[in-house]
Amino acid sequence: MTPLIEVRGLRFQYEDGTQALDGVDFTLERGETVALFGANGSGKTTFVLHLNGILRGEGNISVCGMELSKQTLPQIRAKIGMVFQDSDEQLFMPTVIEDVAFGPLNLGVSQHDAIHQAEAALEQVGMLLAAGKVPYHLSAGEKKRVALAGVLAMNPEILVLDEPSTFLDPPGHANLVHLLRTLPQSKLIITHDTHFAAALAGRAVFFEKGKLVADGTVEEIVQRFQWSYSDLPADLRYSAQRRF
């Protein structure tokens, strides 16, 4: 069976000479949810920005069996829904419904169908009642849901989420986990939150200096790289008894 995403030998250098990606090979199978771990600046976000052609480096990328090229870009962008870390970057239309319908309309869907798809996506994330609201006035959790609806309305096969739990309070965090579990799409999740990753992903990969250096279960990766906030030295961990 053809993998949903297949990346071979991906390299990318920023204009300032930083080698952000240095020969990355990666495969995402249908139905998989993969967590992307790694330090800040290790190349995770740069990597996912290549998957839908926003950044162009050397190497081969194919999505849903289509080789990434200028010709296939519109179809590939319809297949990959990308939710950015800062929802404010994603919400730019005057109302929630117009923002969610932005993607379908760009894909050439009729106005009637775009409204229908936008409403269905808002319903899916529990934000239908906010359809007429101005996006800037929503809470961080609501913005995140609307941003997610904006990509779900495009009926993608793959969801890419860049640090989705950032800016969320604990209830918002839990709600997002519940919501993402109900979505059938394959997912790539960039996160530093190992509990969030463990709740959603069956597999994890680890980026280091532009290279994908490890691939395994979330537990294996967390243990191998001691990649967890709870791995803080005992004297730095939270304790209800401690007095500062």
Add this chain to the structure above:
Amino acid sequence: MHHVHVDSWSQGKSVLHARDPRAKILTLLVFLTVLATTPADAALTLGIDAAVLVAGILIAGLPLLQLLSRAMVVLPFSLTFGLISWMTGDHLRAIGLVEKSYLSAAAVLLIVGTTSLPALLNGFEKLGAPRMLVLVAQFIYRYLFVISEQAQHMRLAASARQGDPRLHGKGRFRAAAGALAVLFARSYYRADGIHRAMLARAFTGRFPLLSSLHFRLADGLFLLTASAFLIVVRTQ
């Protein structure tokens, strides 16, 4: 933030909100032309123009005082030129310049406050405005929001670190100049992020509309009546 207010005003419902953007743009054009050609000493004509504006604001259900105070944004510029005219002895021209620029700004705010930005720009495009110009206007509007948001965050951060709230003069100017430089650098990265997010949702260089523009009989009547009234007042 100004543009957020104007954005929320444009989501209202009124006879003016319901008009096709093209009818509103053309009426605005007539209003601005009539205003520009009105002699500075024609107090009655200018007064009627101002009354028409106030009536428009009230009919649209927009907050009168807020809109009129926001229109003052042009005053620093027009007052400068007005002052120059005043100093050259042309008092009438000085007063006319300030009056007309203020009324023009209020008229533009009335139209922008009753039309969503995508619809307004779509109207301009349908009227033959160059595609590139419309695209640039779309991005300026969006990035204006980004820059003002960044500025607010920086102002808060600066206030929080300002030991002496009465800091003034050179120190404040130096801090503001530094902040401005950082603001532009930050805004560049933020704008880049927004553009990426737009590309990720298949943006092709055109802001799509959820509803098509329809120029109806009521729009034609509005355009004709309003324009005829303004021209008659001007020529009397």
